[in-house]
Amino acid sequence: MKLLIQNGRMIDPASGFDQIGHVAMAEGRIVAMGQVPAGFTANRSIDAQGCIVAPGLVDLAARLREPGQEHAGMLVSELAAAVSGGVTSLVCPPDTQPVLDEPGLVEMLRYRAEKLHLARVLPLGALTVGLKGEVLTEMGQLTAAGCVGFSQAEVPIPSTQVLQRALQYASTFGFAVWLRPQELHLGKGVAASGPLATRMGLSGVSVAAETIALHTIFELVRSTRARVHLCRISSAQGVALVRLAKAEGLPVTADVSINSLHLTDADMGYFDSRARLTPVLRQQRDRDALRAGLADGTLDALVSDHTPVDADAKALPFAEAEPGATGMELLWSLALKWGQDAELPLPQVLSRLTADPARVLGTALGGLQDSVGHLAVGGVADVCVLSTQGHWPVTAASLRSQGKSTPFSGYELPGRVLATVVGGQVAFEA
Numbered sequence: 001m002k003l004l005i006q007n008g009r010m011i012d013p014a015s016g017f018d019q020i021g022h023v024a025m026a027e028g029r030i031v032a033m034g035q036v037p038a039g040f041t042a043n044r045s046i047d048a049q050g051c052i053v054a055p056g057l058v059d060l061a062a063r064l065r066e067p068g069q070e071h072a073g074m075l076v077s078e079l080a081a082a083v084s085g086g087v088t089s090l091v092c093p094p095d096t097q098p099v100l101d102e103p104g105l106v107e108m109l110r111y112r113a114e115k116l117h118l119a120r121v122l123p124l125g126a127l128t129v130g131l132k133g134e135v136l137t138e139m140g141q142l143t144a145a146g147c148v149g150f151s152q153a154e155v156p157i158p159s160t161q162v163l164q165r166a167l168q169y170a171s172t173f174g175f176a177v178w179l180r181p182q183e184l185h186l187g188k189g190v191a192a193s194g195p196l197a198t199r200m201g202l203s204g205v206s207v208a209a210e211t212i213a214l215h216t217i218f219e220l221v222r223s224t225r226a227r228v229h230l231c232r233i234s235s236a237q238g239v240a241l242v243r244l245a246k247a248e249g250l251p252v253t254a255d256v257s258i259n260s261l262h263l264t265d266a267d268m269g270y271f272d273s274r275a276r277l278t279p280v281l282r283q284q285r286d287r288d289a290l291r292a293g294l295a296d297g298t299l300d301a302l303v304s305d306h307t308p309v310d311a312d313a314k315a316l317p318f319a320e321a322e323p324g325a326t327g328m329e330l331l332w333s334l335a336l337k338w339g340q341d342a343e344l345p346l347p348q349v350l351s352r353l354t355a356d357p358a359r360v361l362g363t364a365l366g367g368l369q370d371s372v373g374h375l376a377v378g379g380v381a382d383v384c385v386l387s388t389q390g391h392w393p394v395t396a397a398s399l400r401s402q403g404k405s406t407p408f409s410g411y412e413l414p415g416r417v418l419a420t421v422v423g424g425q426v427a428f429e430a
Helices: 075-084 103-116 139-145 160-173 195-200 208-224 236-248 258-262 284-296 328-342 346-351 355-368
Strands: 002-012 017-026 029-034 044-047 052-055 057-059 087-092 120-123 176-179 227-230 252-257 301-303 383-393 412-422 425-429
Touching: 002 346, 002 383, 002 412, 044 425, 052 057, 052 346, 057 328, 057 355, 075 087, 075 103, 075 328, 075 412, 075 425, 087 328, 087 355, 087 412, 103 120, 103 139, 120 355, 139 160, 160 176, 160 208, 160 227, 208 227, 208 236, 208 252, 236 252, 236 284, 252 258, 252 284, 252 355, 258 284, 258 301, 258 328, 284 328, 301 328, 301 355, 328 346, 328 383, 328 412, 346 355
Parallel strands: 002 044, 002 052, 057 087, 087 120, 176 227, 227 252, 252 301
Antiparallel strands: 002 017, 017 029, 052 383, 383 412, 412 425
16 A cells, blocks of 8 residues: 655654654655655645644553453454554553463464554563562573563562562563552552552552662663563652663663553542552652653653553542553543643654654564664654543443553543554554
């Protein structure tokens, strides 16, 4: 198919390219930007006048719930949600059922995703067998099967010695390790420690649960020089520690979820289980620090932390409800809202959704390294058309994800995704 997107404002944050014109695509790649090449006849055209034409969004945290939890989400529903949110590449954690700790499971997931011709799935392999924190997985075999890194998902490793060995092994072979900083024993609560959790009688998660884990990780990175990506920083102190680590030159990157970027513990309301999330929502000073850290580049990427949850699992008392919320379809709108609140230029906002998360993935993308998160002639045609105008209501009917629970239900959010192109094929059009 030959596809032409006309009259849009083309923004490629990676190169600084920003001008109005056309994007021509053929055989799955971008063949021209600006003017339509002589002799190019499109099979299909999309008018993007007044809209942004950007690289497809890259989401570094999205659970697809398959295999094993199809009652909460299936590949077809969650990848449809991805492209309707402008996401063309997504990283999924290994905490499926069974856990992604064997090459065959990874290959099966990638094969089933590719058959759908929707968003590109980039799996993380389990760092330890069964995520039990005891025996390291065969990282080389999992990488060959398509894993872009290794993670414990939400399961901390009890033994610092095992974590050290994992980082030593990963460093030797150039693998990236993705860790959510959470101390095992201090991180077992359901709300952020503070006056509100105390009044509500909810078990608290102190900031120390994050900072102690960060100190441990940074000490191990100093000795092993392993490349570590820190998932979903949630506190002001956490942002400060990441800033210091980067200033020191440690090979670390970090992200923040759309939930922590916009919400606080006050959004739990009267035990609203839609705000039962991991990591927990913290106080306003933490939210402000996260916003500033994302703006100045201390935090490299904004993620949806997409975790579809079955309605029955949310219809429980707050402490018993399953944590998680749908998010991929909200990613662009909530990034735009953050940018508008902070008065940031659009290229900077888009960079946290495209070029910067692609840089976090780096060489793990293989032959896609120069295409994912980029809008460039010769690159794979992963493109989205974005509106910055108007607002839309977040309702169950407006979400394509099988999971309808989100703390943003009832909000009016700015901007929409109008079209998503993956590999030169239109995967979504509003």
